Amino acid sequence: MSARDPARCAEVRDLVPELAMGVAPGEQRAAALAHIATCSDCRTVLELTTDVVDELLMLVPEHEPPAGFEARVLAGISASTGLRRRVRTWLAAAAVLLAAAGGGLAVHWADHDERRLAGEYRRTLEVAHGSSLRAAGLLTSSGTRAGDVFAYQGDPSWVFMTIDGAPSGTYEVRLVTRDGRTHRIGECWVQDGRGSWGTALDVQVGSVERIEMRGAGGAVLTASLSG
Amino acid sequence: MADGDQDAASAFVRRYQARVFGLVLTIVHTPAVAEEVSQEVFLKAWRHASSYDARRARVSSWLLTIARNAAIDAVRYRHEEPMDPDVLTSMLAPEERDDGDTATGLTLRDALAGLPAEQRRPIVLMTFQGLTAREVASREGLPLGTVKTRVRRGLTRLRDGLGALP
Numbered sequence: 001m002s003a004r005d006p007a008r009c010a011e012v013r014d015l016v017p018e019l020a021m022g023v024a025p026g027e028q029r030a031a032a033l034a035h036i037a038t039c040s041d042c043r044t045v046l047e048l049t050t051d052v053v054d055e056l057l058m059l060v061p062e063h064e065p066p067a068g069f070e071a072r073v074l075a076g077i078s079a080s081t082g083l084r085r086r087v088r089t090w091l092a093a094a095a096v097l098l099a100a101a102g103g104g105l106a107v108h109w110a111d112h113d114e115r116r117l118a119g120e121y122r123r124t125l126e127v128a129h130g131s132s133l134r135a136a137g138l139l140t141s142s143g144t145r146a147g148d149v150f151a152y153q154g155d156p157s158w159v160f161m162t163i164d165g166a167p168s169g170t171y172e173v174r175l176v177t178r179d180g181r182t183h184r185i186g187e188c189w190v191q192d193g194r195g196s197w198g199t200a201l202d203v204q205v206g207s208v209e210r211i212e213m214r215g216a217g218g219a220v221l222t223a224s225l226s227g
Numbered sequence: 228m229a230d231g232d233q234d235a236a237s238a239f240v241r242r243y244q245a246r247v248f249g250l251v252l253t254i255v256h257t258p259a260v261a262e263e264v265s266q267e268v269f270l271k272a273w274r275h276a277s278s279y280d281a282r283r284a285r286v287s288s289w290l291l292t293i294a295r296n297a298a299i300d301a302v303r304y305r306h307e308e309p310m311d312p313d314v315l316t317s318m319l320a321p322e323e324r325d326d327g328d329t330a331t332g333l334t335l336r337d338a339l340a341g342l343p344a345e346q347r348r349p350i351v352l353m354t355f356q357g358l359t360a361r362e363v364a365s366r367e368g369l370p371l372g373t374v375k376t377r378v379r380r381g382l383t384r385l386r387d388g389l390g391a392l393p
Binding site for chain 1 (some may be wrong): 284288323328
């Protein structure tokens, strides 16, 4: 905690009402928040004032939106999620292209919607001779998709994963092969729900049954590469 | 979107849609614009869900702050007429209490009604129309320091009024 500076605290508290109401001028806001990060007294004042403003917002009468509102919101969310996943898949596949020097790839996509993309990639990748590239969704224990795994069989083989929507933290990454053995292959850091990581493998991708990511908080993400 | 995601999103929207739309409609007051803005609010919330910190605020506070900011931006961007602050203030009065009010809400209505108008008015302008202290001062023909003092005193009185709750 920094040394007390009553003059600075007084200045910041002068700005607290505007901070709480979201109308503090930009530069002053940044400087004030920097002070508040180190001053628990000023932080308390801001929190109490923000509570009041939050309660003011709640006084406004509720009003049901027109019929179909929920469906329109969900359609918007769906569209943005789908688009982002496709864009991410494109980017990951582009990274694969760059790394796949000397190897032609037959591309298998887990998702029917991406066959068209797969066709385009296949034509491009047929320039060189091939191994396999597999993609699978990373699922949480409740079955929600929280990312993707790409596994390339070649020389070297490698695996690359992108995470979006998993609890933040460090995950231990393991392969489970068909013979039932577990291979610890590294750690992946997820921040603000997102992360990515990859590594070369010394096992055949074809022998991998699944990839598991185990977070310190107990979260487990699984991608199935078999079938 | 995975089925689990869809159910969660549905439940979330249904739970908060009246709160969000109510606030946005009050600020924007054109229903078609209010609906569009309200949809954007839920989209923003969905995209930034990972930045929501449960220790810092209730979900409703976080969501209504997004809604308030989006509504104020819409008014500015579309050059709409903002709502008359006196009309807005009357919606916050004790006479407008309804079943949705919590004990805190009822207390706040009374505390707000008990403020001198010179303190209440800038608070309403800044909270619901997003005016800065400087803009309020310019609009009301007052020194900046006077506006800031009145707002600070008004919010302190509201805070004390809420603090008196058991």
